[in-house]
Amino acid sequence: MKFLLVEDNHDLADAISSRMRLDGHVVDHAGNLDEATAFSEVGDYDLILLDIMLPDGDGRTFLKEHRASDLDTPVIVLTARSQVSDRIGSLDLGADDYVTKPFDHAELEARCRAVLRRKSGKSQTKVTLGGIVFDPVAGHLTVSGEMVTLRNRELRLLELFLSAPGQIFSKQKLVDRLFSYDDDVSENAVEVYVARLRKHLDNSDLEITTLRGLGYRLDHDS
Amino acid sequence: MTARPPVSGSLRNRLVLTLIGGAAVLTVLLFFTVRNYATQIAQQGQDNILGASAAAILDSASIRDGQIDVDIPYSAFSMLATPSDDCVFYAIYQDDVFLSGYKALVPERGASDRGGVYKTATFEGMEVRLVTVSRTLIGAEQRRQLHVVLAQTQDALSETLDQISRNAALLGVGFFSLAVLLSVWATSTTIGPLKRLADSVTRRGPQDLSPFAKPVPSEMVPLVSSLNSLMGRLDQSLGQSEDFIAEAAHRVRTPLATVRSYAEATLQRVDREENRNAVRSMIRAIDESSRAASQLLDHAMITFRADHLDRQTIDLGELVGELVTRLTPLAEMKDLELNLRAEKGVVCSGDPILIQNAVRNLIDNALKYSPSESSVDIVIAAEPRPHVCISDQGPGFPPDEVGKLAARFARGRNAEGTIGSGLGLTIAEDVATAHGGELTLSNLAGGGACVTLSF
Numbered sequence: 001m002k003f004l005l006v007e008d009n010h011d012l013a014d015a016i017s018s019r020m021r022l023d024g025h026v027v028d029h030a031g032n033l034d035e036a037t038a039f040s041e042v043g044d045y046d047l048i049l050l051d052i053m054l055p056d057g058d059g060r061t062f063l064k065e066h067r068a069s070d071l072d073t074p075v076i077v078l079t080a081r082s083q084v085s086d087r088i089g090s091l092d093l094g095a096d097d098y099v100t101k102p103f104d105h106a107e108l109e110a111r112c113r114a115v116l117r118r119k120s121g122k123s124q125t126k127v128t129l130g131g132i133v134f135d136p137v138a139g140h141l142t143v144s145g146e147m148v149t150l151r152n153r154e155l156r157l158l159e160l161f162l163s164a165p166g167q168i169f170s171k172q173k174l175v176d177r178l179f180s181y182d183d184d185v186s187e188n189a190v191e192v193y194v195a196r197l198r199k200h201l202d203n204s205d206l207e208i209t210t211l212r213g214l215g216y217r218l219d220h221d222s
Numbered sequence: 223m224t225a226r227p228p229v230s231g232s233l234r235n236r237l238v239l240t241l242i243g244g245a246a247v248l249t250v251l252l253f254f255t256v257r258n259y260a261t262q263i264a265q266q267g268q269d270n271i272l273g274a275s276a277a278a279i280l281d282s283a284s285i286r287d288g289q290i291d292v293d294i295p296y297s298a299f300s301m302l303a304t305p306s307d308d309c310v311f312y313a314i315y316q317d318d319v320f321l322s323g324y325k326a327l328v329p330e331r332g333a334s335d336r337g338g339v340y341k342t343a344t345f346e347g348m349e350v351r352l353v354t355v356s357r358t359l360i361g362a363e364q365r366r367q368l369h370v371v372l373a374q375t376q377d378a379l380s381e382t383l384d385q386i387s388r389n390a391a392l393l394g395v396g397f398f399s400l401a402v403l404l405s406v407w408a409t410s411t412t413i414g415p416l417k418r419l420a421d422s423v424t425r426r427g428p429q430d431l432s433p434f435a436k437p438v439p440s441e442m443v444p445l446v447s448s449l450n451s452l453m454g455r456l457d458q459s460l461g462q463s464e465d466f467i468a469e470a471a472h473r474v475r476t477p478l479a480t481v482r483s484y485a486e487a488t489l490q491r492v493d494r495e496e497n498r499n500a501v502r503s504m505i506r507a508i509d510e511s512s513r514a515a516s517q518l519l520d521h522a523m524i525t526f527r528a529d530h531l532d533r534q535t536i537d538l539g540e541l542v543g544e545l546v547t548r549l550t551p552l553a554e555m556k557d558l559e560l561n562l563r564a565e566k567g568v569v570c571s572g573d574p575i576l577i578q579n580a581v582r583n584l585i586d587n588a589l590k591y592s593p594s595e596s597s598v599d600i601v602i603a604a605e606p607r608p609h610v611c612i613s614d615q616g617p618g619f620p621p622d623e624v625g626k627l628a629a630r631f632a633r634g635r636n637a638e639g640t641i642g643s644g645l646g647l648t649i650a651e652d653v654a655t656a657h658g659g660e661l662t663l664s665n666l667a668g669g670g671a672c673v674t675l676s677f
Contacts, residue, residue: 015483080472102479110551152554181505
């Protein structure tokens, strides 16, 4: 997906962008309101991540202008405040959702997916590979004409594999991606989800290979 | 609670007492003035009649054949008749020689043809008014000075005076009562604006720091302008501290967010087990600190708002519905289902921000302690009183700790390994108490915790 990140703190912007690029997303970074306006007029973004406190003004001003123009790119606000009233304020101004800093990227991704699903119901970019069509927003996987709705963790697992076919993912890495950091889960928990995903991919040309002692890999046999 | 200032007297009493005291002094003065004036007039009346009567006696005197002849006319005495049967005495002197009447009546010096001399004296043990008139009679080569002394007791006069005094006293009492009524009325109209100002200060909501705009009497302008400037300063300093908190939160949370994002990205690249564990602990510590900071702030805000509830009519279904939409992505991350079953139109009166915060904490808890791929059920019903019931399929509460978990920073034995500050249930219970409701914790028969927030 293509994101516009409006954030004046360059360290944070770098950190967020590099984390998101790991998931295969494209991130453009705007450091102030002027840049943000310029970017949003030109680029065709799936989602805008907007900081509220910016050097040349309040992010809410951008929100208002953004809503007044015809662009209906969804906006998720990044806020440092935790006061409920402030959160409600940014929602009233037309933000689609908000996350409080510091945030869990899995949560941000879940919120992005929820916002996009509310907006359009489906992704603009579907993944087509090895006989499957995968819609990461709706969570729909179509294998040889038959559609199933994936559970969230199955979806995230598939997304991860699809972002780098042929790459080996260790069990521990998969645990970190599927479970939150405060869950104490064993590596075996991953096996359950891999097994389910394998079942869904039965009739396709894709296969998840177990590499003993190393992890898993998505193979495309053609 | 604010301290009651020391009281020194009451403006109302002071004003009423001053006005009534003044009225009393005026009443006494009025009484004596009226009585005095009446005495003078009554005395004047008696004097006039006495004078006229004495003059009539003098007029009847003449010199005949060198002799003084006084024929006292009947009218001279009849005009002196009073209802009280006053006694009349007279004496007639020629020059200094007693001619007729009571010899004990001695003429006063100083009477002449032009007018008589009046005096109050005691005669035979009685208080009498006494007039001496004289006239020079001129006969054949003779000049005689004739003196007539006429005295009358004062029974009728004192009776009249008594009556006038009574009337004056009645008038005084009436005047005084009227003055008392007027001073009470004047006091309340004067105190009125002060009382209205005090009422409007009391009635204000906690957030209302706007200046007073209603017109006040000019004497109260200094008070109201200092009050307004105090409000202005308070508003400004509240605004400043709000900005300060926002700024502080921004400064603290932005670097934390940077660290967390980098840590997550690093975790993707690091392979060695001990390094991975270190990074994971780092992320957990960041989450713990930011969550604790949020909840401490929330708790402080709730303590503040609970003292001054901003009550509105709230549709519980609508409010919780918004929350469920907002929390669904979080639930999905664990493949949890959030089921909301709300009766239509369950309303309660309360502070929406507080209630939302309380319910959010309860749902957060349920999500945290639920095993994956289970469901969290939220039920809203109006009977027996409006309530929100949240149940999960997690481990439930340790039965012996159910009563203690709402205490500040208390956490269940089985909460180890889950990030939390121990404030969630405290916040929910504080909100329930502030609304006159309660928070009930229980365990479901089939396992899982059930929390009911009722209003």
